[in-house]
Amino acid sequence: MRNFFIFIKCELGKTYEVASHLVDLVEETRQVHSVSGTYDLLAQFAVEKEADIGRFVTTKIQTIPGIKDTQTIICFNAFTSDKGLGEA
Structure with a gap:
C-alpha cells in the first residue's frame, strides 16, 4: 500500500460535512x-502500490462538495514498526 496525506481547505461552514464524506x-x-492554519483538514489515505495518486486526488477527493483547495503530501518511508501499514 502507498500512504499519502492531503491538506484540505473547505468552503466556509463545510468542514464537518467534508470530513464526514x-x-x-x-x-x-x-x-x-x-487542523489549524491555512487548511481545515488533514486526511491520510492508503491506495494500492500501482494506483495513480494524482487521478485519485482529482477524481475522488477534489470533486467532493465543499472542498475548495488541496495539497497532497506523498510518503516515501514509514519509520514505525508497522511500516505505516497499520499492523501491530
Missing part, C-alpha cells in the same frame, strides 16, 4: 483530523 464514503481514508 471522507470517513463514510471514501474507503481509502485512514484518518481525518481537523
Whole structure:
C-alpha cells in the first residue's frame, strides 16, 4: 500500500460535512483530523502500490462538495514498526 496525506481547505461552514464524506464514503481514508492554519483538514489515505495518486486526488477527493483547495503530501518511508501499514 502507498500512504499519502492531503491538506484540505473547505468552503466556509463545510468542514464537518467534508470530513464526514471522507470517513463514510471514501474507503481509502485512514484518518481525518481537523487542523489549524491555512487548511481545515488533514486526511491520510492508503491506495494500492500501482494506483495513480494524482487521478485519485482529482477524481475522488477534489470533486467532493465543499472542498475548495488541496495539497497532497506523498510518503516515501514509514519509520514505525508497522511500516505505516497499520499492523501491530
